[in-house]
Amino acid sequence: MREKILVFDTTLRDGEQSPGASLNVQEKVEIARQLEKLGVDIIEAGFPASSPLQFEAVQKIGAESGAVVAALARAVEQDITRAWQSLREARKPRIHTFISTSDIHITGKFGSSRYGTSLKEKRATILNMAVNAVTFARSLAGDIEFSAEDAGRTDPVYLAEIIEAVIEAGASTVNIPDTTGYTWPSEFGKKIRDLKTRVGNIEKAIISVHCHNDLGLAVANSLSALEQGARQVECSINGIGERAGNASLEEIVMALKVRSDLHNFETGIITEEIYNTSRMVSSFTGIIIQPNKAIVGDNAFSHESGIHQDGMLKNRETYEVMTPQSVGVPETSIVLGRHSGKHGLASRLLSLGYILQDKELETIYRRFVDIADKKKEVYDDDLRVMMGDELSRPASV
Ligand code: KIV
Ligand code: ZN
Secondary structure (H helix, E strand, O other): OOEEOEEEEOOOOOHHHOOOOOOOHHHHHHHHHHHHHHOOOEEEEEOHHHOHHHHHHHHHHHHHOOOEEEEEEEOOHHHHHHHHHHHOOOOOEEEEEEEEOOHHHHHHHOOOHHHOOOHHHHHHHHHHHHHHHHHHHHHHOOOEEEEEEOHHHOOHHHHHHHHHHHHHHOOOEEEEEEOOOOOOHHHHHHHHHHHHHHOOOHHHOEEEEEEEOOOOOHHHHHHHHHHOOOOEEEEEHHHOOOOOOEOEHHHHHHHHHHOHHHOOEEOOOOHHHHHHHHHHHHHHHOOOOOOOOOOOOOOOOEEOOHHHHHHHHHOHHHOOOOOHHHHOOOOOEEOEOOOOOHHHHHHHHHHOOEOOOHHHHHHHHHHHHHHHHHOOOEOHHHHHHHHHHHHOOEOOO
C-alpha cells in the first residue's frame, strides 16, 4: 500500500502574490474548478483579510469546491475572524494561520518593545501569539493549519517548541516553510527529521512543507522533506509565487510518479490535467512559461538534435522519461533546426506526404541545412516551399 501525499495548491494565494499576477474573482473561481479536476487535496484560495476581492473569492470557491479550501490569516484575531467569515459556507473549510519564527524575522518584524525587549522575551511573545491564534481558530473551525514563517532559518530547538505548542492547541497540520528558499535539500530534510524526534506530539499532526525557489531548490527541498516524514506538500502551478516562486506542483508530482521505484508515495493528481491547468494559469495571470520549463514548457517534449531525433524515432524512451500524453500534452514534437539530422528530416517529410529516395534525401538535406543555418526553426511551410512540386511526389499521389 502506498502512502498518500496531500497536495496543497497555493496558486490562488502565494501564486497570486507573484509580481503582476492579479486575478479577478471569476478567474480565481475558474482556476479553482480546474484545480479540483486536477485532483488537488487542498486549495488555498486567498487571504481574506487583505481585500474584499480576496474575501469574495474564498467565499465563492469554498461554497462550491469539493476539495478542502484554506484561507490564510496572520496570527491575530481580526484576520482569523475574517478568514472564518469567508469560509463559513465552505464544504470543507481550513483556517491557515501563520507567524514568523526565525530570529531575523522576529527582530525585524516585531522590533517594537511591546513584544519584549530581549530576543528571549520576543520569542516567548511569538510563541504565545501562535498558541492563542490556533486556540482561537480552533474555537471556530475543526481543520487548522499553522505555519512557522521562515522555518528554514529558525533555530531548531525553538521551532520544535513552537510546533509542539500549536499541536497541543489544536493545529492538525503544521507547516514548515522555507520562506526565503535558503536551505539545501539535505539540510531541509534534516529539519523535518529533527522535528519528528524533538516534538513529542508530532504524530497528532500532519507535517507540511512550503518551499520557495530563490536558489532553484524548492522542488528538491520538498522531495527531501517527504523522504524524511512530511506528508503534505505546498506548491503552485508553474511554480508561480513570491519572488522566484514556490515549488512547482507539476514537477513534484511527476518526479514522484516517474520515480515511483524510489519511494512508497502516491498523490491523487490526475496528471493528464496538468497541461490544461498550466495553460489556464498562465493565460489568466499573464505569466508566461519559460520554454525549457520542466513538464509544461514548450520544449519539454521537443527534440532538435539529429542524434536525439534518430533515437526518438527508434524508441521514444531513449530521450523521454515520461510520455507527453501522461501530462496532457498531445504529442512529442520533433523540431527541425540546424542540429537536426537526415532521419528527422525524412520522417517529417514523410508525414507531410513526401517520399524520398536516398539520393534525393542527400540533395534535400543539403538544402535544408542551408535554410536551417539562417533560421532558428524550420517549419512545415518552409519544407513545403523547399520541396517544390518538382523535387518529389506526395505519398498520397
Ligand atoms: O512562504 C511562506 O512562509 C508563506 C507562509 C504564509 C506559509 O507563504
Ligand atoms: Zn510562501
